[in-house]
Amino acid sequence: MRIQVHADDLGLSESINRAIFSAYDHGRLDSTSLIINAPALHTALVGLRQRPGLSCGLHFNLIEGRPITAPDALPLLVNKQGQFRHSFPGLLWRSLFAPVRYRRNLMKQIEIELKAQLDCFFEKTGRPAMTVDGHQHTHAIPVVHAILRRLNRNGMIRTCRGLREGGSTDLLSTLRPAALVNRMKSLLLARLERGNYKRGLESQLPVRNQWLIGVLHSGTMSLHAVEYSLSRLTARAALHDTVELLFHPAYPAHPAHRSKSAQQTGTSESDNSSESSYNNDAPKTDADRSNKQAIGRRFYFDFTYRAAREREYRLLISGEWQKLKAQFPSLS
Template sequence: MKRVQICADDYGFDAAVSQGILDGIDAGRLSATSCMVLSPAWAQWAPALRERAGAADVGLHLDVNEFAGYARRSLSGWIAAAYLGAIARRDADAWVASQLDAFEATLGRAPDYLDGHQHVHQLPVLREAVVAALARRYGRGCALRNTRARRWRGPKAAVIAALGAGRLQGLAQAQGLAMNRDFAGVYDFGPEARFGELVAAWLAGLPDGGLLMTHPGRAGGTETRADPIRAARVREHAFWLSTEAGELLARQGVQLGLCADWR
């Protein structure tokens, strides 16, 4: 048996995404979810996580490019700004602190871990602000997502890791912050993707203490903002609630893991 954290990103994005993630937690197929505390839907959906305390890890999904008032850049614009030195450290410190404050104020506790919407937490300046804030506020009590895969999982996954995983890992290790031992779940969200087959391959390759990222959600419109991956979310949601998913986990000897497994 091995323990793998299966983490649903984007909780709080809207009602369809949030309810879809709760479905997966309640079915025993998800063991973590990452929260978008700047979304206008967050306050409505946060109580459901308090009601499920202990059922899954709950983390902060650091957001600078979706619901943030400072989200005036595209993802590529944020990447460029980070690497060109166009993000002020004092601004990054304030953004991280305000989102951690919002998480704590709503859920009444610290996050179990922190990651980033579209992995922005590993970009220059943002990563330094993140690690400093976690160490200062929680000591070693809050884990951190590592996007580095230990084996080849495609060019998109390699690009994501190259944008800062190595440097973030070094900073985290210096502060004694726990990180997942491997990372999977990256694909193009296209309709041709056979999600069940992808999950089977990812789980087969992940070690104990690994992390599988997923983006399930229910069908339906959104009350917040356009969701370009809605169709993929619906397919992922259907898979995780299927008999196929349960049989796959059992066949591969996978137990749902938590951040505590990374320490």
């Protein structure tokens, strides 16, 4: 089997850009996906131009921040502040159970924004037909996947990420609080993907990977989790199968690390908390307006979400990862 090491969220913040480019420069990363409407886009594009060998697709975003399209054209997708208003569950629910007219209009607006992001990706990167994946795996939502199939017919899209989870957890990992949430998420994504491909539609929008390791270990990716999952998957995967190892790295916030990374990757040292402000600049719903909730989200991001990303970066560049490559020769 072939193992592809991939990092999502390029462009989301300067620290994420630095981590992704540093991991690639260390020879630990095969590919990444770019959020074209993210706050740190400029340095992401500079870094990509400096690394033509780094494979990059579109990480299209219908969940956070502002759309590429004028907000007035997307009243069902954005709030009064012009930012995306729906979470993954909210978008899934509305696309399945809202009135027919609402769903039809929602689908039209999603297609407008997806086309705009695809066009913007090509304009900014100069790269041709590409692979795509959705921020927070929104490409699994049936109406979104149907739109992607249509866009595939004109050659704008080559492949998308497969969501067949190949990760495995031992008993100890299963007992962790995050394990149940990740398991439920993995089962939901698998169910949605089976529905998307059950009618022989795979030929219209091929998947780039037959297996994915990452959703089951979201927020808890570790050397043990990767080694255990790959060992178990070796017996299940076909010889020609591609396994995507999915990471969400961020460069450590320590000033010494920040300075060294900027020197190595050629990116700016000023993060300006762009990722945090991207998520929190404006509320997505009226219920989000209270200052207490905003502080809670920011606290969670700063001390949990960020810490998990930094652990993933440290894993990628660690000596232990180098040793793992000897056990699995196709690993980056």
